Amino acid sequence: MIIGVPKEIKNNENRVGATPAGVNELVRNGHTVYVQATAGEGSGFADEEYANAGATILPTIAEVYAIAEMIVKVKEPIESEYSLIKDNQLLFTYFHFASHEPLTKAMIERNAVCLAYETVERPDRSLPLLVPMSEVAGRMSIQEGAKYLEKPLKGRGILLGGVPGVRPAQVLILGGGVVGTNAAKMAAGMGADVTILDTNLARLRYLDDVLPANVTTQMSNGYVIRELVKTHDLIIGAVLIPGAKAPNLITRDMLKTMKPGTVLVDVAVDQGGCIETCKPTTHENPTFIIDDVVHYCVANMPGAVPFTSTQALTNATLPYVVQVANKGWKEACANSEELKKGLNVVNGKVVYKGVAEAFGLEYTDVNTVL
Numbered sequence: 120m121i122i123g124v125p126k127e128i129k130n131n132e133n134r135v136g137a138t139p140a141g142v143n144e145l146v147r148n149g150h151t152v153y154v155q156a157t158a159g160e161g162s163g164f165a166d167e168e169y170a171n172a173g174a175t176i177l178p179t180i181a182e183v184y185a186i187a188e189m190i191v192k193v194k195e196p197i198e199s200e201y202s203l204i205k206d207n208q209l210l211f212t213y214f215h216f217a218s219h220e221p222l223t224k225a226m227i228e229r230n231a232v233c234l235a236y237e238t239v240e241r242p243d244r245s246l247p248l249l250v251p252m253s254e255v256a257g258r259m260s261i262q263e264g265a266k267y268l269e270k271p272l273k274g275r276g277i278l279l280g281g282v283p284g285v286r287p288a289q290v291l292i293l294g295g296g297v298v299g300t301n302a303a304k305m306a307a308g309m310g311a312d313v314t315i316l317d318t319n320l321a322r323l324r325y326l327d328d329v330l331p332a333n334v335t336t337q338m339s340n341g342y343v344i345r346e347l348v349k350t351h352d353l354i355i356g357a358v359l360i361p362g363a364k365a366p367n368l369i370t371r372d373m374l375k376t377m378k379p380g381t382v383l384v385d386v387a388v389d390q391g392g393c394i395e396t397c398k399p400t401t402h403e404n405p406t407f408i409i410d411d412v413v414h415y416c417v418a419n420m421p422g423a424v425p426f427t428s429t430q431a432l433t434n435a436t437l438p439y440v441v442q443v444a445n446k447g448w449k450e451a452c453a454n455s456e457e458l459k460k461g462l463n464v465v466n467g468k469v470v471y472k473g474v475a476e477a478f479g480l481e482y483t484d485v486n487t488v489l
Contacts, residue, residue, distance in 0.1 A: 120444040121151045123187025125180045126158040129194045131402035133161025133425035134432065136191040136212070139172040141433040141440070146173030150444045155183045162429040184208070189448075191440055193432065194419060195222055204229040207466065209448050211440060213237055213252075216463055217364045217477040218391035226464045227480075232448055237390075238361055238471060239439065239461035246361060247457070248439065250297050251431035253386075255421040257301025257357065260384045261290070263420070264353040265309065267382045267406060267413050274413055275380030277352050280310025287311045291347050293339065293368055293393060294357035295322045298386050300330075302355045307331045314347060344368055349376045356385040356393040363473035364391035371395050371409075379411035389418040453489045462488070 122145060124136045135158050137145075142152050154174040156166055166176050177183050184190065184203035192212040196204065198221075204210065207230060214235040216223045226233050236248035246253075261279070268288060270276035281287030290306040292299045295317030306313045307330060315330070316339035317323050323336040330336075337343060348354060348369060358365050365387040374396060385397040392398070396409050399418040406415050421428035439458060443451045452459045463471040468483040475482035 120447070121153070121186060121188045122440075122444060123183040123190050124152065124154045124158055124174075125183045125190065125192055125200075126155040127161075127193055127422075128180070128199065129197055129419060129422075132194055132419055132422045134193040134422055134429045135159045135162050135164065135425075136193055137437070137440075138162075138430055138433045139164055139168040139174075141437045142169055142174045143172035144437060144441065145444060148441055148445060151175070153177050153183050153186055155180055159429075162425040164429075189440075189444065191436070193422075193429075195219070196225075198225075201225045201229060204231050206230045207232060209234060209443070211236070211436075211443065213389075214463060215389045216471070216474040218389060220478050223464065223469070223474060223478060223480070227467050227469070230466050231464065232462075232466065233464040234443070234448065234452075234458070234461045235463045235471075236436065236461070238463060238473075239457050240361060241457055248432075248435050248461075249359075251435045252421045252428065253297035253359075254301050255424060255428050255431060256386050257298035258305045259420045259424065260298070260302045260355045260357070260386050261305035261309065261353075263405070263415055263417075264290075264355065264382050264384045267415055268353060268380070270380075272406075272413070273380065273408055274382050275352050275378060279306065279353070288352040289350060290314070290353045290355070291351035292316065292355045292357055293344065294359070294387075295319070295326050295336070296357060296359060298357035298359070299355070300326065302357060302386075303330055303334050306353075307334050311353075314351070316343065316347075339368075341368075345373060345376075348373050348381075349378075351381070352378070353382045353384070356383070356387050356397070358387050358393040359390060361473070364477055365393040367393060367395040369394040369396075374410040374412045377410075377412050380413065381411075382413045382415065384415045386420065388416040392416065449489055452485075459485055459489070
């Protein structure tokens with residue numbers, strides 16, 4: 120198969136779809152790989168490394184799209200890329216369709232085959248291609264939250280871990296999945312007083328066993344959230360419904376009950392966000408303030424640490440990319456329930472129920488396109 124790795128052009132997105140090691144593995148499997156010039160520069164990988172791994176370097180993004188049967192990238196195509204996508208071209212990337220109707224309609228119009236990292240799902244319901252970036256985003260949410268709690272950045276002016284004789288910050292984490300667990304580990308390690316909420320009692324029992332003593336687990340519901348937001352300094356939104364829009368757990372009216380300088384970090388923002396007042400921001404302009412509450416809503420948080428993120432992502436995606444390249448997308452998805460669940464839009468049809476429901480589009484059973 121001919122595989123293309125374009126340079127990411129989303130704001131401050133420094134990750135790349137494959138490392139030189141990943142490219143080398145594809146070449147060893149008999150595939151041809153084209154990498155756009157400087158695609159890996161932001162992650163610390165030079166063109167020479169890709170060339171030595173067996174890739175051909177192409178100067179422009181248009182040339183990569185024009186020649187490739189499968190595009191492997193990190194973030195969803197942005198508007199300037201739509202016209203480059205060919206009929207029946209396979210795109211394997213993060214799409215998060217349910218939060219972005221124009222993207223969904225564009226991929227339908229382009230007659231593309233869209234295999235979404237975030238909905239590839241194992242039998243145990245884990246999301247293997249979302250996990251590595253969720254780990255990064257969860258850890259980063261505390262790193263960024265701690266920074267924006269500083270007074271010059273309009274936060275409360277509180278040190279996350281406190282000091283002897285002064286209480287630490289109170290951190291509230293909504294969701295006990297991969298993002299929430301990693302956020303709790305980081306916040307607890309920095310000495311904060313952490314509360315983590317989830318609706319799954321079995322998950323809370325597990326977290327209670329594995330997390331340190333400065334983490335309290337609590338069953339999540341609307342009443343509990345409304346009460347806890349009044350007293351917490353840093354609130355992390357870590358809620359995910361695979362392939363669907365995140366629910367609004369914190370509503371606009373709750374902001375007035377929070378302490379001035381409270382910081383909200385909505386990691387779910389690329390899936391619509393779980394905080395009503397959050398809207399996607401960029402690394403360039405990461406925050407905004409409503410009712411004296413600081414909102415950090417960067418939609419591609421792991422893009423700030425691309426050296427770590429790109430390697431973590433390739434570690435997870437490469438086995439699936441090899442499967443698809445070796446067998447072709449139809450056979451690979453027909454033979455693998457995990458990959459089949461990754462199909463969202465195929466040749467003008469929406470084949471993932473959560474995406475169809477998000478925009479009132481016609482849903483087509485995925486088995487009819489295989």
